[in-house]
Every structure is written in structure tokens, then in C-alpha cells.
Amino acid sequence: MTLQVQEGSSAAAAEALAARSAAASAVAKPFVSRKLGSFEKMLTKTRDGAGPAEDGVRTLTTPHVWAAVIDGDLPRSSLKRGIEAVLARHPMLRACIRTPDGPKEPLINILGEEREDGDPLYFCESECESLGALAERVLAPEEDEISGDEAFTREWRGRLERNLDNARLPVSAGPNWRVEAIRLSGRGRPGPRRRRTALVCTMNHALEDQRSSNVMLQGILEAAAGKASGPARSADDAGGFDLPPSMEAAIVEGKQFRRNTLGYMWDQATVAIAQPMVVPDGLPSVDERSEGGDEGPFGVSSRKSACEFSSVPADDVSVMLQACRERGLTLSGALSAACLMACSDVAHAEGSRGSNRYKFLLAVDLRRFGTGDYSDMDDWTGGTVACAGGAIDYAVKVPAGSGSRLVGRDGEEAARVAREEFWRLAERCKTATRDMVEKETLREAVAVFDWAMENMSIWASVDIESRNAKTLGRAYTCGVSNMGRYPFDTQVGNLSLKAVHYGTSQSACGSLFQLSCGTIDGELFMTLQFAEPVVTREAGEAYLRGIIDNLRAACVISQ
Incomplete structure (x- = not known):
């Protein structure tokens, strides 16, 4: 079912309609933990070395940062709703990366022999009382309002560039991504006020790539605008996806050299x-x-x-x-x-x-x-x-x-x-x-x-x-x-x-x-x-x- 916000409807009505739309689709499947593949493990390396970080936050070595410029009314409440929707739908976005308690999967070499993994990292679900609370942790608490088109563009471009080397995320606690909103101020501008927002998203690259960033962005926009969250693969998984396998598990099949x-x-x-x-x-x-x-x-x-x-x-x-x-x-x-x-x-x-x-x-x-x-x-x-x-x-x-x-x-x-x-x-x-x-x-x-x-x-x-x-x-x-x-x-x-x-x-x-x-x-x-x-x-x-x-x-x- 697709719910649309009609032009001219009140803000309160639009908010309620959008909330029902998000609730209809944002039903997370149970999170099934799995071990990181080799490529994912490489991408989650940090600049801070081994050992626990004092504040639980790490600086990623190879983050993926992207920025989207959006025209239209995108208040913080709608943006949070969009983030909550993609958190529910895509388990990788709820993931933290850590070594869990209990037995670990061994490494298996090309001869089929098993040995202990010296660095057993797993995708586990970030602990949080609700998806809404997790969305609050994803969304940066402060929003910048910038006057002037040139200054606005400089700000989001500068933010993207800086975050490439300063991507500090709570890797072991989650979430492993952050969204910052930069807004173009309409104060002092002649004519009708134009609403424009830049979203700067800083990601642990082990979670996603360019194609996935498009899926994330569209899911955020659709839920924020009160639309359905996109086509499901079948009726059984209309509420969310399973955690996908690693690249190595999907492509190599058995670790065999040929x-x-x-x-x-x-x-x-x-x-x-x-x-x-x-x-x-x-x-x-x-x-x-x-x-x-x-x-x-x-x-x-x-x-x-x-x-x-x-x-x-x-x-x-x-x-x-x-x-x-x-x-x-x-x-x-x-x-x-x-x-x-x-x-x-x-x-x-x-x-x-x-x-x-x-x-x-x-x-x-x-x-x-x-x-x-x-x-x-x-x-x-x-x-x-x-x-x-x-x-x-x-x-x-x-x-x-x-x-x-x-x-x-x-x-x-x-x-x-x-x-x-x-x-x-x-x-x-x-x-x-x-x-x-x-x-x-x-x-x-x-x-x-x-x-x-x-x-x-x-x-x-x-x-x-x-x-x-x-x-x-x-x-x-x-x-x-x-x-x-x-x-x-x-x-x-x-x-x-x-x-x-x-x-x-x-x-x-x-x-x-x-x-x-x-x-x-x-x-x-x-x-x-x-x-x-x-x-x-x-x-x-x-x-x-x-x-x-x-x-x-x-x-x-x-x-």
C-alpha cells in the first residue's frame, strides 16, 4: 500500500500519515549474526590500532562518505523517520562489529583444514531500546543552517572532505554510520523561501557501497515523504531483509584455488x-x-x-x-x-x-x-x-x-x-x-x-x-x-x-x-x-x- 501526502494538507495530517506509512513497512526481521568476510574485515580497519578505545569510538581508515542535496521540506522529525525506516529494513545498518562471547567459526584453508581465527570479528546487532533510539544515534544532534548558496555548497563539500579522514564511529557498539544535515537558510532571501538540505552520510565501508547508498537514500526519502519503503522481494519479507552473505561466501564457493x-x-x-x-x-x-x-x-x-x-x-x-x-x-x-x-x-x-x-x-x-x-x-x-x-x-x-x-x-x-x-x-x-x-x-x-x-x-x-x-x-x-x-x-x-x-x-x-x-x-x-x-x-x-x-x-x- 502506498500512502501519499496530498498537496495542501496540514502539517499535522501529513505527519500522522507519514508515521502510519513508516509503521506499516518498518518491521525489522530478527538479526542473525555472522562472521565478517575478508574484504569487510579490511574495510573496517581503524587508524587507532588494537585494543579498546576509551570512548568506544574509532577513526576508520577507509570510510565511504557521500552527500545528497535535496530540495523540499525535510524537517528533522521526517529525516529521523526516514532513518528509522531504513534501519528496520536493512539489517546491515543496525550492525555493530565486535568479537562475541562463545565459540567462534574456525578458518578453513584451501586444503579444507581448520585452524583458529586470530581476529574473529562478527556483525552483531547494535544494542538499543528501540529503532527510534538507534535513529537518534545515527542522526547528528546539531544541524547547521547556512546563509547563501555558495556558503551552503562550501559547507557540505567541506564536510564530506573532512569526514574522509575523520570518520569517528562507535564500531563495536554501533551504529556504524552517521548522518549530518546542513540546511540552506531562507532568511533574508527575496521571493518565496526555498528549502534545501544537504545530507552528509559517513559510513563504515564494510556496510555498504555506492549502489547501496542509493538504496539507503531512496528509503530515507520515501519514508520521510510518507511514501512506501520500496518493493519487497516477496510477501514474506515485505517488512525487512536478511543479513546478506559475505562477498567471499557468495562468489568464491569453498575457498578453492584453480x-x-x-x-x-x-x-x-x-x-x-x-x-x-x-x-x-x-x-x-x-x-x-x-x-x-x-x-x-x-x-x-x-x-x-x-x-x-x-x-x-x-x-x-x-x-x-x-x-x-x-x-x-x-x-x-x-x-x-x-x-x-x-x-x-x-x-x-x-x-x-x-x-x-x-x-x-x-x-x-x-x-x-x-x-x-x-x-x-x-x-x-x-x-x-x-x-x-x-x-x-x-x-x-x-x-x-x-x-x-x-x-x-x-x-x-x-x-x-x-x-x-x-x-x-x-x-x-x-x-x-x-x-x-x-x-x-x-x-x-x-x-x-x-x-x-x-x-x-x-x-x-x-x-x-x-x-x-x-x-x-x-x-x-x-x-x-x-x-x-x-x-x-x-x-x-x-x-x-x-x-x-x-x-x-x-x-x-x-x-x-x-x-x-x-x-x-x-x-x-x-x-x-x-x-x-x-x-x-x-x-x-x-x-x-x-x-x-x-x-x-x-x-x-x-x-
Whole structure:
């Protein structure tokens, strides 16, 4: 049953109607605890080291932070109702992460042998007297009201950026996410008062990914606006979902290594041996970068995540999509080519190299690659909130200065050749994606990572690499995470979704440049993440501008 708030109804009537709607759908299923998978365990690592935290709060190493800009009346009471609805519907959002009392599941190696797990972390239900009380803990107690559009935008963007390195959450007690509301003040503005709110959501990345953030956001908006909480998979689970399995349980099936697994490991080793370029030109020498250790100017404790934001209008995006379709390619492929070419101009413009060897990272939704109760839906999570995103990577050579030539700085003939190179790079992305399916690369990547987490203390290796003065924690030259088109209605009752931006921390380790993007009502919203001072703010601005210029030039859109 869908309950709608009619325009012109009183606030009290709307509130009562919305409350009945939320009550009809927000019936939580019993929480069934399970052990964290290897990828989830990696994502829940904290910066604070081992042992109990005095206040129970930890600073996450790799949080996922996203911001949504919403027009319409969204008072705190409605927002809380929306949060309560998704807490009821999605068990992962009620989870805390801790080591419970009693017997623990053993580790099972590729030979089927059992041994004790030295770090047995489980998803358990956060203790709270009610969903309403838990929602109060999710929703930040203070709300900022900002005057002026520019100041409002600066505030929510700054909040997203700061939270990438300051995501402090009560991991072992829960909840493992927080929502902050920033409101645009209508005081002193001419004409009708415009209501606009930015929600900044800071997540333990083990709980969700970009696709799940969309599910969360839509559930919040629908319950806040008095709508139903979205389609259920069946009549039996209209009130809520089950906790989904881990990625490893859904994809690897039995932890077995195969011939393809060894092939994947060899491919990864050859890429590492080739030593791709993962830091920019112009940095101090390795010896100088190592001065001061962790606390030095380039040390892991001194680096900080930074973001640049932009968007591409819907008309231009339509032309880009058409250009991709004509070549049998995707927008993600075009974005990958644009990012790679921008690197050759912004990060590696110095020297006389003919080409640069880069390592590229492409985020991939793994939901359709698993098995289980809901595999017939092409989604082993069953549609609930979970972290089911992975990635493929590959090495590629990019001609030096290719972005400059593409936009016509060296003449029309050079631009024509560069356009061909652009679409070759986009085709390379398509090939890597096809191989991922045909050669089951993702299955092997998950299997190898799972084995490494359980047998090689891979987190210690990542920690050591974050302190490596040669790479400064950069594992990739650049990467793209494109969630595609927002899959729901952006108009929900009186609420209208205007923009969504996503980011992950890059300060300790990550890519030299990482682009996250998604399309809302045809407009492409882009968030570039990088680590200062490895990349300067000016270089980040130039890089994001270069990506857009490259896309326009390749698709022959007037600048």
C-alpha cells in the first residue's frame, strides 16, 4: 500500500500519515549474526590500532562518505523517520562489529583444514531500546543552517572532505554510520523561501557501497515523504531483509584455488614488475620524502584526503552516451580514457618520455557474480544494503601529453590522432571488463584476497606500503567508480534529489587520482579524490578540468 501526502494538507495530517506509512513497512526481521568476510574485515580497519578505545569510538581508515542535496521540506522529525525506516529494513545498518562471547567459526584453508581465527570479528546487532533510539544515534544532534548558496555548497563539500579522514564511529557498539544535515537558510532571501538540505552520510565501508547508498537514500526519502519503503522481494519479507552473505561466501564457493587463480596471480606479478607510474613528477627525491618519517611533510600522518567537485550538463552527457553507443562502448570506458589522458598532462608533463605506463583501477559491482538464495535476481545480496563492490585493474601505456593534443593544442591532425587514441583506451576498458567475465577474473581476485587476508597478514603489508616513501601509498595511477544512472525516481513527494557525490579516503593508501561519479536526471556529478601533498590542490583542479575537456573533445562537443 502506498500512502501519499496530498498537496495542501496540514502539517499535522501529513505527519500522522507519514508515521502510519513508516509503521506499516518498518518491521525489522530478527538479526542473525555472522562472521565478517575478508574484504569487510579490511574495510573496517581503524587508524587507532588494537585494543579498546576509551570512548568506544574509532577513526576508520577507509570510510565511504557521500552527500545528497535535496530540495523540499525535510524537517528533522521526517529525516529521523526516514532513518528509522531504513534501519528496520536493512539489517546491515543496525550492525555493530565486535568479537562475541562463545565459540567462534574456525578458518578453513584451501586444503579444507581448520585452524583458529586470530581476529574473529562478527556483525552483531547494535544494542538499543528501540529503532527510534538507534535513529537518534545515527542522526547528528546539531544541524547547521547556512546563509547563501555558495556558503551552503562550501559547507557540505567541506564536510564530506573532512569526514574522509575523520570518520569517528562507535564500531563495536554501533551504529556504524552517521548522518549530518546542513540546511540552506531562507532568511533574508527575496521571493518565496526555498528549502534545501544537504545530507552528509559517513559510513563504515564494510556496510555498504555506492549502489547501496542509493538504496539507503531512496528509503530515507520515501519514508520521510510518507511514501512506501520500496518493493519487497516477496510477501514474506515485505517488512525487512536478511543479513546478506559475505562477498567471499557468495562468489568464491569453498575457498578453492584453480588453474585460473594461479594465472591471475601471475598477471598481477607482471604488472608489479613493470613498475607503473603512481606518483607525479616534480616531487622531492625519495630520500627527501622520507625525512621526518610518518610525521614528515609526506608521511602517512601528514597526508590528507582532498576533493574537487564538478558536473557535466545533461545535454552534454547525452552526446557522450551517443558517441559511446556508436562505438559499442560505455560511459565508464570513456571516463577511464579521459582520466588516463589527463594523467599524462597533469601528473607527468615533465621530461621527454614518449609514453607513460599506468596502472588503472575500475570499480565493478559484483552483485551479479555470486550464488545463493537470490542469484536468480542477478544480485546475491537480495537487494539489501551491503558492500558488494570490487574492482579490476590493468596496466596500459598512454602517450605523453595526449590530453593536450586531444583538445587541439598541437593542431587538428594531432587532435584527430589523439581522438583515435582516446577510443583505443576506452576499448581497453571494455576488453578488461569482458575478460573479467569470460576468464572469471573477479572470482580469482576475491579468492586470492581472501587467502592473503587469512594467511599473509595483508593489512600489515598495506600499512607498510602506506609508509613507503617511493610510492607514498599509491597503488594505482588513477581509478574510476561510476555508479551509473540513479535507479529511482528523483522526485519523492515534495522532496527532489538534486545531486549526489561520493568519496573514500585516499590519505593512507589508494590511487594517485580517484574519480567517483553518478548521473542524476541526466546530469553527471563528479567527485575527484586525492591525497595532499602528493597531489596539490591546483593539480587536482587541473586534473578534473582535464577529464571534462577530454570527454568533450573526444565526443566533439564545443568547449
